[in-house]
Amino acid sequence: MASPQPAPQLDESSRRVDTVAIVGGTGALGFGLATRWAHVGIDVRIGSRRPDAAQAAAAHLPGASGGENAAVIDGAPVVVIAVPFSAHVETVRSIAEVMQPGQLLIDTTAPMVPGRRGLRPITLWAGSAAEQAQDLLPVGVSVVSAMQTVSAATLQDLDQVLDEDVLICGDRATDKAVAAALIERIQGLRAVDCGPLDISGVSERITALLVGVNRRYKTHAGIRLTGLPVPQTSSGLGRPA
Amino acid sequence: MASPQPAPQLDESSRRVDTVAIVGGTGALGFGLATRWAHVGIDVRIGSRRPDAAQAAAAHLPGASGGENAAVIDGAPVVVIAVPFSAHVETVRSIAEVMQPGQLLIDTTAPMVPGRRGLRPITLWAGSAAEQAQDLLPVGVSVVSAMQTVSAATLQDLDQVLDEDVLICGDRATDKAVAAALIERIQGLRAVDCGPLDISGVSERITALLVGVNRRYKTHAGIRLTGLPVPQTSSGLGRPA
Numbered sequence: 001m002a003s004p005q006p007a008p009q010l011d012e013s014s015r016r017v018d019t020v021a022i023v024g025g026t027g028a029l030g031f032g033l034a035t036r037w038a039h040v041g042i043d044v045r046i047g048s049r050r051p052d053a054a055q056a057a058a059a060h061l062p063g064a065s066g067g068e069n070a071a072v073i074d075g076a077p078v079v080v081i082a083v084p085f086s087a088h089v090e091t092v093r094s095i096a097e098v099m100q101p102g103q104l105l106i107d108t109t110a111p112m113v114p115g116r117r118g119l120r121p122i123t124l125w126a127g128s129a130a131e132q133a134q135d136l137l138p139v140g141v142s143v144v145s146a147m148q149t150v151s152a153a154t155l156q157d158l159d160q161v162l163d164e165d166v167l168i169c170g171d172r173a174t175d176k177a178v179a180a181a182l183i184e185r186i187q188g189l190r191a192v193d194c195g196p197l198d199i200s201g202v203s204e205r206i207t208a209l210l211v212g213v214n215r216r217y218k219t220h221a222g223i224r225l226t227g228l229p230v231p232q233t234s235s236g237l238g239r240p241a
Numbered sequence: 242m243a244s245p246q247p248a249p250q251l252d253e254s255s256r257r258v259d260t261v262a263i264v265g266g267t268g269a270l271g272f273g274l275a276t277r278w279a280h281v282g283i284d285v286r287i288g289s290r291r292p293d294a295a296q297a298a299a300a301h302l303p304g305a306s307g308g309e310n311a312a313v314i315d316g317a318p319v320v321v322i323a324v325p326f327s328a329h330v331e332t333v334r335s336i337a338e339v340m341q342p343g344q345l346l347i348d349t350t351a352p353m354v355p356g357r358r359g360l361r362p363i364t365l366w367a368g369s370a371a372e373q374a375q376d377l378l379p380v381g382v383s384v385v386s387a388m389q390t391v392s393a394a395t396l397q398d399l400d401q402v403l404d405e406d407v408l409i410c411g412d413r414a415t416d417k418a419v420a421a422a423l424i425e426r427i428q429g430l431r432a433v434d435c436g437p438l439d440i441s442g443v444s445e446r447i448t449a450l451l452v453g454v455n456r457r458y459k460t461h462a463g464i465r466l467t468g469l470p471v472p473q474t475s476s477g478l479g480r481p482a
Contacts (some may be wrong), residue, residue, distance in 0.1 A: 089374075117437050123364060151468075164467045167450070195453040196358050202450040209408070209443040210466075212436040217469050224465040226405045227392075228458050 008048045017182050019043040021076035023069045023083065023095055026050075026057045029108055029147065031081035032155025036186040038064045039158060045072035080106045081133070085113075088129055092136045101140025106132045106179050107200075108147040110207035118212050121205040128201035130169065144170035144179040145200040148207045150189065151220035162188030163232070164222030169200040171206060191233055192225050193224075243408035258423050260284040262317035264310045264324065264336055265299045270349055270388065271323035273396025275352050277427040279305045280399060286313035288354065311339045319423060321347045322374070323388075324353075330369055333377045336343075342381025348374045348441075349388040351448035359453050360447040368417040369442035371410065385411035385420040389448045403429030404473070405463030410441040431473055434467050 006236060015057060023029040025046030038044045038061035046061075046070040048054035054066030066072070076226035083091045088109050099105065109129035112119045126132040132239070134190050138145065146168045154160045166183050168191050170176045180191035206223065213221045224230060261278060265271040266287030279285045279302035281407030287302075288310040307313070314320050314336060326331045329350050340346065350370035353360045365371040371386035374453045378384065387409045395401045396437035407424050409432050411417045421432035435444060447464065465473070 010278045115439075117439065120439070121443065154468075167311045172389075192364060192454065193457055194450050195457065197357075198361070199450055199453060202362065202446045205443045205446060209435050209440055212440060213466060214431065216434055216436065217471075219470055223466040225343065225454060225469050226463040226465050227395075228454075228462060229460055232460075 010074065016180055017042075017078050017115055019045070019078070020074050020182060021045040021047055021072040021079045023047045023057045023079060023081045023091060024087075025066070025072075025080075026053045027084070028152035029155070030080070032081075032150075032152040033080060033082065033147070033186075034058075034064060035156050035158065037182075038062050040185050042185060045076060047072035047110055048168055052137070061223075069150045070097060073098050073103070078102065078104045078106060078178065080108060080147075082108045085109055085111045085129065088133065089136070092133045096137050096141075098195045099137060099141045101138065102139055104175050104178055104241075105133060105137065105141060106147070106182075107143055109133075109145075110148045110204045112205075112208045117206045118215065123201075127198060128204050130167065130204070132195050132202040134197060142170065142172055142175045143197060144168060144175050145181060145197065145203060146179055146191070148203050149210060149223040151214075151222060154222075155186075156222045161188065162222075163224075164188070165190050165224050165232075167192055167193045167194045167203040167206075167223065169197050169203055170196050171197050186239075190230075243441065258283075258319050258419055260317050260319070261423060262286040262288055262313040262320045262412035264288045264314070264315075264320060264322045264332060265388040266307070266321075266323065268323055268325070269296045270391075270396070271321070272298055273300055273379050274306060274321060274323065274388070274427075275299075276397050276399065277303050279303050281428075283423075283426060286317060288313035307439050310336060313372060314339050314344070316322050317344065319345045319347060319419065320482070321349060321388075323349045326350055326352045326370065330373065331375070333374045337378050337382075339432040340382045342379065344382055344474050345416050345419055346374060346382060346384045347371075347388070347423075348384055348386045349372075351389045351427060351445045352388075352447045353446075359456065360449045362449045364442075366367075368439060371445070372442040373436060373481075383413055383416045384412065384438060385416050386438065386444060387424060387432070389418055390445050390451055392455075392463060396427075396463045396465075403427065403463075404465075405429070406431050406433045406465050406473075408433055408435045408447075408464065409415040410444055412438050431471075433469065448462075 058066035
């Protein structure tokens with residue numbers, strides 16, 4: 001492992017992040033996010049356990065690079081984890097060895113398993129995948145959960161118009177603001193502050209419900225919260241001042 | 242208890258229900274539903290443990306009647322339960338003594354308790370309130386879950402325009418069709434088939450998340466599923482034929 005670069009400082013003045021590392025960036029959701037972000041000029045670093053796969057994926061996107069997970073994390077202010085739930089613990093334990101205080105992890109994981117009648121959420125002892133990640137990461141690395149309700153297929157297809165909300169949970173307002181600003185660089189996504197990390201289990205469970213709706217209605221459904229006192233194209237968590 | 246009337250037959254030909262009993266109809270959600278339904282001409286029977294309170298509430302609504310829970314259930318094709326979670330088991334056990342095969346129960350309960358940081362979902366052994374109800378009811382009484390994400394305050398205020406989805410879970414398509422048709426008599430609500438009753442725990446948990454959003458954004462948020470291949474004012478679960 002290369003010696004880490006100085007840890008980035010995340011505060012109000014650095015809300016706008018221009019570099020993001022995506023652990024599991026060759027997967028459906030990770031590559032979908034990479035696609036959208038790369039096309040709005042963000043420096044996307046695609047991470048994988050297999051550097052060659054990461055580099056091959058990056059070659060499809062403008063300005064993106066690819067490498068082993070630990071390498072792409074090094075110095076990135078924001079790291080997104082987008083791996084299947086079955087790889088969550090192992091992957092988090094692995095990146096915990098390289099993440100530095102001040103880096104922010106956005107966890108997109110939805111804990112679920114295939115049941116007889118479709119994908120079903122499962123209950124983690126920590127309460128949610130995001131809290132499980134927070135438990136495993138070094139002190140000073142914050143976790144925000146997001147993106148569990150956005151279709152990977154829709155993200156990957158730039159011809160598809162996004163028009164939905166992203167539910168964000170986290171314990172620090174500044175972390176959520178950073179994540180929201182990054183997510184809202186993707187046109188058509190509005191970030192909604194859904195509360196502390198301990199409510200993330202709700203967002204994470206919605207994925208299984210949506211997968212069932214998708215199968216039933218033959219679509220890629222998303223979530224929109226109605227009644228918010230802000231435009232659906234707002235930014236910065238859209239809360240009243 | 243009066244001797245029960247013949248059990249109604251619920252099938253495709255009787256999708257349109259014109260009578261509904263609301264157990265807990267004097268509460269915020271129950272009275273909100275009663276208000277909307279009474280104003281579109283549905284025969285609303287408000288139930289309560291206290292018949293005088295039920296009658297007093299019914300006096301505010303056109304054509305509504307009120308009475309003790311067991312009395313209003315008698316002969317009603319559809320029964321809605323809208324009680325606080327803390328009263329769920331006791332109430333279901335009580336109505337289980339009077340409900341008859343063929344009657345449909347729509348369970349609106351969201352299992353949650355006040356935590357240090359707000360209302361938080363709790364996990365029932367049965368998986369969800371709706372499944373707990375199904376376990377406790379006689380064979381032949383079906384349960385559908387719905388309405389956990391619709392604001393009681395908005396329902397009660399007829400000047401408020403509703404514009405959101407109702408997540409419906411249940412094991413029988415005909416039951417869900419009956420519930421959907423009844424719910425969609427309320428203008429601005431679209432029923433979405435979210436799958437079998439065993440996914441209801443997801444819908445039920447969303448309530449706590451929305452309550453937090455409401456507090457944070459000072460609103461009454463609802464849920465809209467985006468990307469469904471049907472108009473937002475559709476009816477009959479809006480699935481493609």
